Amino acid sequence: MSTYQDYQKQIAELQAKAEAARRTEVSEAKAKIQAIMNEYGLTVADISGSAKQTPKAPRKPVEVKYKDEATGDTWTGRGRAPKWLAGKDKDDYLIR
Template sequence: MSTYQDYQKQIAELLAKAEEARRSEVTEAKAKIRVIMAEYGLTLADIDGVAKPPKKATRKPVEVKYKDETTGNTWTGRGRAPKWLEGKDKNLYLIR
């Protein structure tokens, strides 16, 4: 009859064999993958597209619509009106 220590020893031996088998299989798999990639001229970017992230579209800056000629303050006309324009006629500052 086996003891607890015998089972622990067997477990350790099996874990070591399993790890060795895994390393061997991974090495073989990598070799197969390299052969297939070379055969078809593939790169990592071709496999999943992660190697080169897609370029993001750049936004064009919004053009200034209003300008105070005396101070040089500007506003695009988007969002809340700035303090310098409060209580004033916006059409007077409109850039034509």
């Protein structure tokens, strides 16, 4: 019957073997990738696509549609209605 220490030793040995296998597989994968990149004349920028992406245009702010004249609170009409407008007629606060 094996002891706890025997199992820990086996675990350590297996982890070392797994790490060695991983290093070998990673180096082989890198070599394959490098060969393909050389064959097709690719660069890292070609693969990542970062050089070809166009930046998005900044969004312009949404105009305010509703305003409470008493407090100065405003709402664009998008999303959940604010608490100051709850139970009230929105048309009364519509900016014209």
